Amino acid sequence: MAKLPRNFYLQPTLRVAEELLGKVLVHQSPQGKLRGRITETEAYIGPEDLACHASKGRTPRTEIMFGKGGHAYVYFIYGMYDMFNIVTEKAGHPAAVLVRSVEVIEGFELAVSNRKIKNPKNLTNGPGKLCQAFGIDRSHNGLDLKGSTIFIEDAPPPKEKILTSPRIGIDYAKEWKDKPFRFFL
């Protein structure tokens, strides 16, 4: 399947988050190719969204979100984990989609060895886990998804029903914390 075109990422963030379900995340890592079907995302829609890092203003960390859609935003949190996000919308509108969960469809053994864990269950069903399994870290921050290292392949719409819920782990976001900006299959 072809890489998603730039225009895909320039759409409204909530739409991108929903339409990313079923698409395929690809990482051409030094150790081998990894591919995974996206099954869960969250939208962080802009500076007014208190759960969005960009609501704090334009800083070195959030700089990439202020750029054009179609780039990777990878940040470090809780002292241990990297989170993989996809920047959306046009330059000047800071927003992104967090990829929370995938199903590995290629490179399973590499993913397991990257996780350094015995139980291959729950391999990539969380944002920290999928970054570890796919070997994604802050060195990939700002990467253009039109490149050949990390990108998203198009795929037919999912057959499963798309469900929504409030986002996870953002109790501090006041009236934004209950908004149904999480999408999953």
Add this chain to the structure above:
DNA sequence: CAAGAGATCATCT
């Protein structure tokens, strides 16, 4: 199965 603690550091106050 549920609940709790610990790991560990970039970023902002």
Add this chain to the structure above:
DNA sequence: GATGATCTCTTGA
């Protein structure tokens, strides 16, 4: 100096 878009392991029912 506090906290977070998290995960794993341990404990106890």
